[in-house]
Amino acid sequence: MSLALLMQSTGGGAEAAEYVYMAAALLFVLGIKRLSGVRTARSGNWLASIAMFAAVAVTMIVLWDVVGGPILISGLVVGAVIGLLLATRVPLTEMPELVALFNGLGGASSMLVALATTAFYISTMGDPGSAMIDGFSIGTVSAGGGHYAAAIVASIFIGAVTLTGSLIAYGKLSGKVNSSRKGLLGSQAMNVLLLVGALVLCWWGGFAADSYSTILTAQVLLTCVALALGIGLVLPIGGADMPVVISLLNSYSGLAACATGFVLENNLLIVAGSIVGAAGLILTMIMCKAMNRSLTNVIFAKFGEASEKEDTGYTNVKSTSAEEVAQLLDVAQSMIIVPGYGLAVAQAQHKVRELADYMSSKGCDVKYAIHPVAGRMPGHMNVLLAEADVPYEELFELDSINGEFSNTDLVIVVGANDVCNPCANDDPTSPIAGMPVLNVWDAQTVVVIKRSLSHGYAAIKNPLFEADNALMFFGDAKQALQDLVTEVQDL
């Protein structure tokens, strides 16, 4: 069903709407461009939201006589209220979950638009077996209208996988879904089965079915199978790989919008969808590179399984106290802070900054080393530290800070584990071998603030904790940092 044709049928405004869509596409492009620069990012987000508002408004105005006003308005109001509440109330530590949830809803919407379009065809053309409008029928490829059928099944397929995949990612990030759960759903054989089933149903529901009722059956079945596939694909993926998965699902939601663009013959959806798809893919590749793993490896390999047997526990671990670390802080001339997910969980970003401020005030050189996959989302640590007003000039990327550890008196690792595991460099058999890590052990002394000796998400032992120059400071990151601040100020 062409959106433009629908608009023409309402009389007037169809062409004007096309121009508004064109302007919106331009603003989306400019908005995304500005979102990738620190100083311009906020205005970029504004440009994109203005474009969205204009596109939605012009669609509403032109279609006002055709669409049911009360349904439309109540849908918009309900959605806007829920969106606003979630976006303003949710604490920043839960940002990864929230982004995953929004992403899933976008995919759901694309899926539903495609299903509603099928409903429209069936109700308008009601007569089974007749030649269908807009080429939505058997053998339509030769008739030149096959793209409707292909686009509808693609929208359903990608949208459904995005929806349940994002919901599982949401569950994992918020700790509601156990990361290491094993079962039939999520096994590779089951995923292959579901994928093949979905492709067959795509073909059936798009091209092979010979009546509207079978088209409907096939598409409803496709929806169910694709929903199951989304669960199965994300369920076995470990928490450490979540930054990759979220980026990839973000890309999918763009592709789903793109497919919906072909359903509606609307270029704005295609432009916006393809740019989002590309953006998600770029982030996915950046995250994969940061873990030295290929995308297929992330999706198909179960992380950490091989290493479980060789874990023999820790020996030679030196536990330390707030007083002892305070002594070290007192004499340190240079200090690097390595934040990890534990910092986010303990909400310790403000305490970290308090300690860093105090150290800076007495002349110590303070820097933060940010690993690209620290946390559960691309750029997670940057967002958290920004909330605590840490100047981004003090944040350093892996490549630019790794050479500096050897000239540093004191490194404080706050709730990070796998991103500073020497196995990645030293042990070629380790599951994380070759992953770029922060070489914290090069520093004079390393203090690791951690709740226990438990594994990180990669589920492997970290020899750093046994190193001669490493001290373990056990405790909740926030409380531990608070103790440090108090102790060091008392000296």
Next chain:
Amino acid sequence: MNYALIAASEADGSNVRFIVIGLWVLLLGIFLGFELISKVPPTLHTPLMSGANAISGITLVGAIACVGADYPGWGKVIGFLAIVFATVNVVGGFVVTDRMLGMFGSKKKGS
């Protein structure tokens, strides 16, 4: 140039022509997307993702058409849900992105 042929194909509906134009747009859009954000500072990974996520809610435009008078009852129900979900995605996505970017901004004053 056979004008009669062109006229006939235009009267025939826009199907064939749209798929060609649409695929051109898709091709250039993907290329543009890659070029636009080939180099993103890690600071912006999260806001970029969440902003892009909000843009993918553009499917809302399609959802609006799905509560049209010609749609059967259950089609309208699906359309209504599509509108709600897409609006949550759009509004929530843009607001949360602005909230995050606001923090990046406020710290400039501090330093």
